[in-house]
Amino acid sequence: MTIENQQDQQIQQDQQDQQDQQRTTVPVHLLSGFLGSGKTTLLNQVIDYYKAADVKAAVIMNELGDVNLDGQIIGDDVPMAEMLGGCLCCTIRGDLSLELKSLLDEYKPDVVLIESTGAANPMEIMDAVTETAMYALVDLRTVVTVVDGPELLSRRRKGGRTFRLMQEQIRCATDLIVNKADKLAPEELIEVEQLVRELNEYAPLTVTVRCVTEMSIFDPGRESANGKRIVPAGHSGHVCGANCSHGDHAGDEHNTDADHDAAGTHPHASHEHVMALTHYLTGPVDSHDFEQFMAKLPKEVYRAKGILTFADTNSRFLFQYAYRELDFMRITPQSHVNDVAVFIGEHFAKGELLQELERLQRQGRQQPGDPEEE
């Protein structure tokens, strides 16, 4: 055999090895986007899409609060790891690789979906996912950022850290979904699209209502977005989505080397102002009182969710609150779940909220005909 023939054979073997590895590599899709933008709404549809295609999906859900309420919406036939009480991109970032690895070992999924908290900087999560790639065959295939259209416009007017975090999430995306188009006037939609495009000119952009979109982004056979393999910051190659490279953000709070102190910890200034209050309820509340309470929430609380028992209906409900809109869904939990309410916002008075919740519970305990409480 000539040297040329040997080289050809080697190239063919390398290509075959690469294809084999791609077939056995588990694609990971990261769903990013600010609090309440529609990540769980999207996640549900992706799960349905995989179920219909007979693709076995596993989910990692991260919540800032101590309970995973979104997990209640997802059927218990979907393997799920819950990472609670911290943010994947910093406080519990180190656990992600372990969770991912044990999910892969235990359930052998065809694909993994990670829903991050809305306060997370996707770049750090990407770093953690790709760390796992060192000892398991995983491939971070996409970073899908769900953009809350109306909220982005309103945050741009205000500026500040939250707007910067939203910008970061957009920059890092390989795919962009501009959601809540139903709440945007046509000229506002154009404004949002322009703004998103300024931040990330390459990622395919879809405008949606309730994240309804065709699912080719999540197609198991799809190559990495833009034909690129996603490589984490600090490693060789491209950082993440189209526009995101650490050097681009000089002056931003999150991405410079100065963010990393000598011990290698990440102060993550970009969302340390975001706080969560988790409160377990010990009894039912009255639905009207609860709606009134929610209507009066301070503007600093921009997201809330929970599970409640309403005294006046004797049913359990999952509630969702995002940017002053409240939704309820009647639920029948399959396993034991507590009544709980989680509030997420910036610098709100936790004590006042707790007092109000206590009052709601006292009122809920009162039977009809009981004397009114002060």
Ligand SMILES: Nc1nc2c(ncn2[C@@H]2O[C@H](COP(=O)(O)OP(=O)(O)OP(=O)(O)O)[C@@H](O)[C@H]2O)c(=O)[nH]1
């Ligand atoms: N009007 C409107 N509401 C929407 C749309 N998409 C989602 N919502 C609602 O917005 C709220 C938040 O949606 P989720 O899917 O839970 O958002 P999320 O990003 O997972 O929220 P976090 O987990 O808190 O970060 C829910 O009440 C949804 O029903 C939309 O396109 N238009």
